[in-house]
Amino acid sequence: MLPLNYFLFLQIILFLFITPGPPRIVIVSYSMNYGVQKCIWTAFGDISANIIQATLVIFVIGSFFSENSQFLNLFKWAGVAYILYLAFDIYNSRPKDIDTSKDFSKSFFSFFKDGFLVAGTSPKAWMFFPLIFPQFIDFNENYLIQFLILITTYVVLDFLSLIGYALLAQKLISWIKTKPRTINTISAGVLVIIAFIVVITQQY
Numbered sequence: 001m002l003p004l005n006y007f008l009f010l011q012i013i014l015f016l017f018i019t020p021g022p023p024r025i026v027i028v029s030y031s032m033n034y035g036v037q038k039c040i041w042t043a044f045g046d047i048s049a050n051i052i053q054a055t056l057v058i059f060v061i062g063s064f065f066s067e068n069s070q071f072l073n074l075f076k077w078a079g080v081a082y083i084l085y086l087a088f089d090i091y092n093s094r095p096k097d098i099d100t101s102k103d104f105s106k107s108f109f110s111f112f113k114d115g116f117l118v119a120g121t122s123p124k125a126w127m128f129f130p131l132i133f134p135q136f137i138d139f140n141e142n143y144l145i146q147f148l149i150l151i152t153t154y155v156v157l158d159f160l161s162l163i164g165y166a167l168l169a170q171k172l173i174s175w176i177k178t179k180p181r182t183i184n185t186i187s188a189g190v191l192v193i194i195a196f197i198v199v200i201t202q203q204y
Helices: 006-018 022-034 036-059 062-067 069-092 108-120 123-136 143-171 173-178 182-201
Strands: none
Touching (some): 006 143, 022 036, 022 108, 022 143, 022 182, 036 123, 036 143, 143 173
């Protein structure tokens, strides 16, 4: 059976995914610097963190977070620190030819880790799942099946949107080659702004 108001849920998460946030800014920059194939690992890291977050907050620690907001505050500052680190790393990286056969310094695990940590330390995600998911689950029915439908829909669309951002960035690679520092500077600047917005707007 479909969860309650499933198509409303689709509209909410589609709007969420087309809004640029830290994972999408990182994906765009990595696509420019390392190519779309490497971004797949970052996207896998992102959705892996989301699966863990959703499972934990719905079935294990959702009420704990609502009663102990200081832990969300810790996640917030950890996320801000990591976003600033990524901004510094992106600013200092050098765009590469996406068709090159040379080895890159970043490993597959490093790409996965970056995606996992950016998503995993986001207080928004820790709040999104306990606040939004229960609204679309009928707990008088088989709620496990409904949860699986919701989380599968979420991670599939999240993954596709991340790869969509990477592909769009790849289309701009010919332009960026003439301005090799531009996308890195813009991406790093946007990440710094996002970190600042998180600090002043997310109070727990």
